[in-house]
Amino acid sequence: MKSTPPRRALVVIDVQNEYFPGGSLPIEYPPVEQTLPNITRAMDAARAAGVPVVVVRHHAPPGAPLFQADAPQGQLHAEIGRRPHDHLITKTLPSAYTGTDLADWIERHRIGTLSLAGYMTHNCLAATAFEAMHRGLQVEFLADASGALPYANAAGRANAEEIHRVFSVVFHSNFAAVTTTGAWIAAIQAGQGLAKDNVLLSSRRGRAGETVPSP
Numbered sequence: 001m002k003s004t005p006p007r008r009a010l011v012v013i014d015v016q017n018e019y020f021p022g023g024s025l026p027i028e029y030p031p032v033e034q035t036l037p038n039i040t041r042a043m044d045a046a047r048a049a050g051v052p053v054v055v056v057r058h059h060a061p062p063g064a065p066l067f068q069a070d071a072p073q074g075q076l077h078a079e080i081g082r083r084p085h086d087h088l089i090t091k092t093l094p095s096a097y098t099g100t101d102l103a104d105w106i107e108r109h110r111i112g113t114l115s116l117a118g119y120m121t122h123n124c125l126a127a128t129a130f131e132a133m134h135r136g137l138q139v140e141f142l143a144d145a146s147g148a149l150p151y152a153n154a155a156g157r158a159n160a161e162e163i164h165r166v167f168s169v170v171f172h173s174n175f176a177a178v179t180t181t182g183a184w185i186a187a188i189q190a191g192q193g194l195a196k197d198n199v200l201l202s203s204r205r206g207r208a209g210e211t212v213p214s215p
Helices: 032-049 102-108 121-134 160-175 181-190 199-208
Strands: 007-013 053-058 087-091 111-119 138-147 151-153 156-158 177-179
Touching: 007 032, 007 121, 032 053, 032 111, 032 138, 032 181, 053 102, 102 111, 111 121, 121 138, 121 160, 138 160, 138 181, 156 160, 160 177, 160 199, 177 181
Parallel strands: 007 053, 007 111, 053 087, 111 138, 138 177
Antiparallel strands: 151 156
């Protein structure tokens, strides 16, 4: 019997009130006024195209300062909560795989590509993208449907734009095809894949000072 070819799933990670005005970790770049509409547009397009949608939320242990399950800031944003999804995952660590049934769900549904959106670029999306690639899946990162925070600690300082941009460049060099929501929607409607770059060519262009157009 011929098996069904691998297919995409859209994984919407941690779009919770903690990351919006009034929360403790408001996303700065790209701003949520831009990224939230792209996330919901991707969810609606996935539903229309028959692409399964997995919604992931993060809940911290009781007493932690963030992401409490019984606090308003720990809830999914209303725009995400009111949309249908095919699977809901609650996690306690950055990767959507760790301590969850995501790997089993992917195998049961013969998913070959994970398309990632949500927050944050450099934390939970990065952890999930790296693990998915290591597990042999193709990964897509919707760069205008994600976002980052500024950081400063003993290792240095980086603003939100720098963090989001650098992680996007690293993703596209090896781990995930970085794309826009519009290009991703066109690809799912056409049944086409999206290609990432590679480490060698990315490095050569970097040394040569070349600029490559954004996806």
